Amino acid sequence: MALQIFGIPVSRGVAVGRAVLMSSARLDVAHYFVDAGDEEREVDRLRAARQAVRAELDALQAELPADAPPELSAFIDVHKMLLDDPQIGRETASWIRKRRYNAEWALTAQLEVVGRSFDDMEDAYLRERKADVEQVVERLLRALRGTGGLARGMESEEDLVLVAHDIAPADMMQFKQGVFSGFATDVGGKTSHTAIVARSLDIPAVVGAREASRLIRQDDWVIIDGDSGLLIVDPSPIILEDYRVRKQESELGRERLKRLKNTPARTLDGQMVELLANIELPDDCESALDAGAAGIGLFRTEFLFMNRAHHLPGEDEQFEAYRRVVQGMGGRPVTIRTIDIGADKPLDAVDDYRDGEFTHLNPALGLRAIRYSLSDPAMFRVQLRALLRAARYGTLRILIPMLAHAGEIRQTFALLDTARAELAAAGQAYGPAEIGAMIEVPGAVLMLPLFLKYFDFVSVGTNDLVQYTLAIDRADESVAALYDPLHPAVLQLLAQTIAQSHAAEAWKGRPVHVSVCGEMAGDPSLTRLLLGLGLRSFSMHPAQILSVKQEILRADCARLAPLAQAVLAEYEPEGQLRALAALTA
Structure with missing residues (x-):
C-alpha cells in the first residue's frame, strides 16, 4: 500500500526512483568519559578530525566543475568558516577538558548549545543557518568515526533518489553528475542552503519531511513531487506511470522555459x-x-x-x-x-x-x-x-x-x-x-x-x-x-x-x-x-x-485589473476563491 509523506517543496519537478538512504552520524554517537590525564589526547582526536574535514572540503571545492552553480563554492566557504569558529573548536575542546567528555559527546553537547540560539531567531533565513552548523558537526562526527560523507564517484543504471536526515550543499555535486534525480530530507526549509543549491541545480526536492528517513526503506520506490511537497512511497503501477508521464512533461516544460531567458518580460497588452x-x-x-x-x-x-x-x-x-x-x-x-x-x-x-x-x-x-x-x-x-x-x-x-x-x-x-x-x-x-x-x-x-x-x-x-x-x-x-x-x-x-x-x-x-x-x-x-x-x-x-x-x-493587464479588484472586494473565503479562479482562467 502506498505511503504519503508531506514536506516543504523547495525545488520544482518530479523525480521517480529507488531510495538510497543516508543515515545521520548523530543517530549513534558514543557517550563516555575519558580517563583523567587523557583529555589532551581526546582534544588531539578532535583537532585531527577538523583537519580531515578541512581537507575534504578543500578537495570538494577543488573538484567543482566550471559549470557548477556559484552557490556551491560559496557555501563550502561558509562551512570552512564554521569549522574554524571558536564555538565549534574551542568550546567543544572545553567540554573535553572540563568534563572529560569524549570528542563525539562534546560535539553533540556543543551543537545543542549553539542550536538553541538559532531556534530563537525570527528570520527564517538566519534561523536555518543552524542547518549549516549541524552539517559541519555531522562531517566531524564521520571523520571521528573514520567514515566520509556522501560517496563520490557513484554510478547506477537505475534511477535513484536520495533520502537523508539532511544533506550538505557540498555533497550535492552528486546531483550535478546525474547520480540522483531528486532528494528528500527530514529537516530544512525554503531558505536553507541545501534548498538554495537544489533550486540552482534545478533538482526536484522536498525538505522538512520529518520522519521520511525513518519511514522509507532502502530500495523502496519513491516519487518526489517537488511541486506540491509530496513523497509517495511504494506507489501503485498506475500512480507510478502517471508520475513518469508528469516527469517527462515537467522536463519538457523546463527546456521550454530556458528559451525565455532573453525574451523581454512584456505582457500581451x-x-x-x-x-x-x-x-x-x-x-x-x-x-x-x-x-x-x-x-x-x-x-x-x-x-x-x-x-x-x-x-x-x-x-x-x-x-x-x-x-x-x-x-x-x-x-x-x-x-x-x-x-x-x-x-x-x-x-x-x-x-x-x-x-x-x-x-x-x-x-x-x-x-x-x-x-x-x-x-x-x-x-x-x-x-x-x-x-x-x-x-x-x-x-x-x-x-x-x-x-x-x-x-x-x-x-x-x-x-x-x-x-x-x-x-x-x-x-x-x-x-x-x-x-x-x-x-x-x-x-x-x-x-x-x-x-x-x-x-x-x-x-x-x-x-x-x-x-x-x-x-x-x-x-x-x-x-x-x-x-x-x-x-x-x-x-x-x-x-x-x-x-x-x-x-x-x-x-x-x-x-x-x-x-x-x-x-x-x-x-x-x-x-x-x-x-x-x-x-x-x-x-x-x-x-x-x-x-x-x-x-x-x-x-x-487591462483584463486583469478589474478581476484583481473583484478579488479585493471579497472578504469571505468562498467568494475570494471564485474571484481568484476568474483571475487565473
Missing part, C-alpha cells in the same frame, strides 16, 4: 515588467544573470556579519563585497538592504560587544533591523560609508528595513548625511545612491504618504507583512497554517502600497518605484493577481524568474 533577483552572496550574481534577471532586487548583507568571533566586518571588507555585486551585475540596478539583525538574530561579535545589555521578551517586536542599526550609529555609519563608496561602480539602491516611525526616517537620512561628510573629509570618493524603504509592517502602509515624500522607492517584504498583519509567528508550527498571503487584510495593504506609490507622480512629479521582494513575488500562481493590482517590479530567487516570466508573457 505591452506592459513591461521588471524581473529582479534576490541573492545572499556576491557570487550569486552569476546565477541571477543566467536566469535573465534585470538586476538585483534584494541583496541581504547579513552574511558579512555572521559567525564573526569578537569583531564586526570593517568598512573596506564591506565595500569590497558590495562593489563585487554592483560590478558583477554589469550596470544593472542593484538593491542592497542594510543589515537586518536584532534581538531575534544574534551575532557573536555584536552579542560580545553588548554583553547582556538588553533583555528580549518578544524578539519579533524588539530591537531589530533599522532599530538595531540606529541603536549603534557607529556600526551603521560604517555600513553606509561602504555602500556609498560602492555606488561609484554602478546603479546602487540602498534599502532600509522595518521602518515604521518618522523619527527613524529622519535619523536614517541624518546618518546618511554624516556618512557622506565623513567620506568627503577623508578624501574618499563615493557615488549617488537611491534610498528606499522596506514596507514590512502595517503601520508603514498607513503612513505611506510620509514614506513616499522621503524615499526614492519602496520594496514590499511580504513575508513579514503577512506575519505582522495577521500576528502569526511563521516559525510556530501550531499557528503556521494561519499564515496566509491571500488574507483580505494583506491584499488590501499590498494594493494600497502599489496604488499610492504610482499616484505619487501627481504631487511628486514622478511615480515612486515599488517592488515586491517576498515569497509572493516568486509564486507563479500569484503573478496575475499582482499584475492586476498594478505591480510592475518583482524580485525573487533566480530559479523562479523564468516561471514568473512565462505567466507575464501570457497575461493581459
Whole structure:
C-alpha cells in the first residue's frame, strides 16, 4: 500500500526512483568519559578530525566543475568558516577538558548549545543557518568515526533518489553528475542552503519531511513531487506511470522555459515588467544573470556579519563585497538592504560587544533591523560609508528595513548625511545612491504618504507583512497554517502600497518605484493577481524568474485589473476563491 509523506517543496519537478538512504552520524554517537590525564589526547582526536574535514572540503571545492552553480563554492566557504569558529573548536575542546567528555559527546553537547540560539531567531533565513552548523558537526562526527560523507564517484543504471536526515550543499555535486534525480530530507526549509543549491541545480526536492528517513526503506520506490511537497512511497503501477508521464512533461516544460531567458518580460497588452533577483552572496550574481534577471532586487548583507568571533566586518571588507555585486551585475540596478539583525538574530561579535545589555521578551517586536542599526550609529555609519563608496561602480539602491516611525526616517537620512561628510573629509570618493524603504509592517502602509515624500522607492517584504498583519509567528508550527498571503487584510495593504506609490507622480512629479521582494513575488500562481493590482517590479530567487516570466508573457493587464479588484472586494473565503479562479482562467 502506498505511503504519503508531506514536506516543504523547495525545488520544482518530479523525480521517480529507488531510495538510497543516508543515515545521520548523530543517530549513534558514543557517550563516555575519558580517563583523567587523557583529555589532551581526546582534544588531539578532535583537532585531527577538523583537519580531515578541512581537507575534504578543500578537495570538494577543488573538484567543482566550471559549470557548477556559484552557490556551491560559496557555501563550502561558509562551512570552512564554521569549522574554524571558536564555538565549534574551542568550546567543544572545553567540554573535553572540563568534563572529560569524549570528542563525539562534546560535539553533540556543543551543537545543542549553539542550536538553541538559532531556534530563537525570527528570520527564517538566519534561523536555518543552524542547518549549516549541524552539517559541519555531522562531517566531524564521520571523520571521528573514520567514515566520509556522501560517496563520490557513484554510478547506477537505475534511477535513484536520495533520502537523508539532511544533506550538505557540498555533497550535492552528486546531483550535478546525474547520480540522483531528486532528494528528500527530514529537516530544512525554503531558505536553507541545501534548498538554495537544489533550486540552482534545478533538482526536484522536498525538505522538512520529518520522519521520511525513518519511514522509507532502502530500495523502496519513491516519487518526489517537488511541486506540491509530496513523497509517495511504494506507489501503485498506475500512480507510478502517471508520475513518469508528469516527469517527462515537467522536463519538457523546463527546456521550454530556458528559451525565455532573453525574451523581454512584456505582457500581451505591452506592459513591461521588471524581473529582479534576490541573492545572499556576491557570487550569486552569476546565477541571477543566467536566469535573465534585470538586476538585483534584494541583496541581504547579513552574511558579512555572521559567525564573526569578537569583531564586526570593517568598512573596506564591506565595500569590497558590495562593489563585487554592483560590478558583477554589469550596470544593472542593484538593491542592497542594510543589515537586518536584532534581538531575534544574534551575532557573536555584536552579542560580545553588548554583553547582556538588553533583555528580549518578544524578539519579533524588539530591537531589530533599522532599530538595531540606529541603536549603534557607529556600526551603521560604517555600513553606509561602504555602500556609498560602492555606488561609484554602478546603479546602487540602498534599502532600509522595518521602518515604521518618522523619527527613524529622519535619523536614517541624518546618518546618511554624516556618512557622506565623513567620506568627503577623508578624501574618499563615493557615488549617488537611491534610498528606499522596506514596507514590512502595517503601520508603514498607513503612513505611506510620509514614506513616499522621503524615499526614492519602496520594496514590499511580504513575508513579514503577512506575519505582522495577521500576528502569526511563521516559525510556530501550531499557528503556521494561519499564515496566509491571500488574507483580505494583506491584499488590501499590498494594493494600497502599489496604488499610492504610482499616484505619487501627481504631487511628486514622478511615480515612486515599488517592488515586491517576498515569497509572493516568486509564486507563479500569484503573478496575475499582482499584475492586476498594478505591480510592475518583482524580485525573487533566480530559479523562479523564468516561471514568473512565462505567466507575464501570457497575461493581459487591462483584463486583469478589474478581476484583481473583484478579488479585493471579497472578504469571505468562498467568494475570494471564485474571484481568484476568474483571475487565473
